[in-house]
Amino acid sequence: MNIEYYIVLSIALFCIGIAGVLTRRNAIIIFMCIELMLNAVNLLLVAFSKMHHLKGVAANPNAGIDGQLFVFFIMVVAAAEVSVGLAIIVMMYRNVHSVDVNFLNRLKH
Amino acid sequence: MSISEILFYFLSVLAIGSALMVVISRNPVHSVLWLIVTFFAISGHYIMMNAQFLGIVNLIVYAGAIMVLFLFVIMLMNLNAETEPKKNKWLRMAGIVAGGCLLLVLVAALKDAEVKNSMVQLKDGEIGLIKQLGSVLFTEYVVPFEISSVLFLSAMVGTVVIGKKGD
Secondary structure, three states, rough: OEEEHHHHHHHHHHHHHHHHHHHHEHHHHHHHHHHHHHHHHHHHHHHHHHHHHHHOOOOOOOOOOHHHHHHHHHHHHHHHHHHHHHHHHHHHHHHOOOOEEEOOOOOOO | OOHHHHHHHHHHHHHHHHHHHHHHHOHHHHHHHHHHHHHHHHHHHHOOOOOOOHHHHHHHHHHHHHHHHHHHHHHHHHHOOOOOOOHHHHHHHHHHHHHHHHHHHHHHHHOHHHOHHHHOOOOOOOOOOHHHHHHOOOOOOOHHHHHHHHHHHHHHHHHHHOOOOOO
């Protein structure tokens, strides 16, 4: 499979995520679109790691493994970020009983 | 068209279609379910590229843990389609146009990139298996691995501190 198919697929998922972040007002849906963007990047990293593996496997049998390890660390960071972000959202909901970002854009209420 | 190409196109259409449904759905619970379908499609891509560890970890961590957490929070807040706020129609149009422009710019920028004819190795390759990943992770990348455990600890402590009731 040519690499450019994976590039276009990943770009499409990323831009759908961006359109979702800009279009929706619910803070939880915005958070889910951020996860979608992270997954698009993960897919592209794995595709590139296989591409580099195919090119460099003669010289180094572990060529291109760094891409997949980076995806592993991205998943670690995404999991930590989701837990903290949802805690913040739940705390805000407890205070103002709304998850509308237009309502939550003031610091003092 | 070989079976790999058919599978690739099927998984890609599934991923893009369910990502669009995530953004379009009015009910937040439907959005979570469509996002789970997206994660299954992306894990299918990983397994097609023989990145088996990442395919399974993607399912377990993302679809299994993170999305369940989202569902908990949504059901805690009792959100449904009627209480869903909608943005101004022109702002939504502007958001869609912005996403579309970024798509066009990125595709145009990569149209002439040098990597155009490089192939991605499907179905084979040792580097996706857990043995190779594990040996490189625990030799070259052991310091980031330990630091990520500290990151998890701090995230847990931060979550509990933020979520505590009272002052």
